[in-house]
Amino acid sequence: MIMKKRWISLFVENEVGMLAKISGLFSGKSYNLQSLTVGETEDPTVSRMTIGVLSDDITFEQIKKQLNRSVGIIKVIDFTDTPIHMKEILFVKVKGCNKSDREEVFRIAQVFGIQVTDYGKNSILLESTQTEARNNDIINLLDQDFSGRIEVVRGGSVAVEAISMQDR
Numbered sequence: 202m203i204m205k206k207r208w209i210s211l212f213v214e215n216e217v218g219m220l221a222k223i224s225g226l227f228s229g230k231s232y233n234l235q236s237l238t239v240g241e242t243e244d245p246t247v248s249r250m251t252i253g254v255l256s257d258d259i260t261f262e263q264i265k266k267q268l269n270r271s272v273g274i275i276k277v278i279d280f281t282d283t284p285i286h287m288k289e290i291l292f293v294k295v296k297g298c299n300k301s302d303r304e305e306v307f308r309i310a311q312v313f314g315i316q317v318t319d320y321g322k323n324s325i326l327l328e329s330t331q332t333e334a335r336n337n338d339i340i341n342l343l344d345q346d347f348s349g350r351i352e353v354v355r356g357g358s359v360a361v362e363a364i365s366m367q368d369r
Contacts, residue, residue: 202257206235208280208287208360209265211250214273215241223250226271232256232264236289236333238357247275251287251359284363290356291329291336293343297350298323305346313339333358 213219220239227234236253254264261281268277280287295306306325310317313335319326327343329336336355343351 202259204255204257205281207254207256207261208285208358209250209252209254209268210278210280210360211252211268212242212275212278213239213248213250214275215246215248216273219248219273220250222271222273223252223268226267227254227264230263230267232260236357238359240359251280251357253358278362280360280362285360286363287332287358287360288330289333289336289358291327291331291339292318292354293327293329293340294352294354295325295327295343295347295350296323296352297347298325302347306343309339309342309346315339 211223213223224234224237232254234252235255237250239248239250241247242249254261256264265277265279268274295302298306303320303325306327307317310327313329313331315327315329315331317325318328327339329339331339340351340353
């Protein structure tokens with residue numbers, strides 16, 4: 202069984218308890234969610250979820266079948282092998298900075314194209330909206346340079362199908 206990262210997008214009825222219902226479906230079957238984001242769409246009665254899960258082919262097919270049978274789910278889209286645009290929000294606070302540390306954090310932010318959202322005498326807050334892999338690179342670099350002095354807050358990834366690849 203080959204485990205790989207898989208992505209699903211769900212359109213669901215925007216109702217109280219829907220998030221708990223979906224996450225409960227995963228935990229009830231011992232499927233581990235790696236990422237889950239949810240937000241209202243242009244239609245206030247519909248929310249869109251983006252779910253990342255690490256699984257093999259057979260388990261992933263079972264997940265999709267169960268989701269398709271669930272009440273309140275309008276549409277299930279498998280993004281695993283589809284051209285998509287995907288971003289994740291990341292905040293990293295670097296603490297205990299001296300002047301040279303601050304200069305290095307600003308250089309890293311510039312190279313990675315991320316924002317310095319807030320800073321003080323001893324701390325800097327970075328904000329990144331990039332891919333999960335790129336955010337991992339940022340965290341790894343900051344952890345090497347500022348080990349034990351970073352605080353990481355990540356939101357789950359959001360994704361949408363690519364337009365340009367569909368038109369080709």
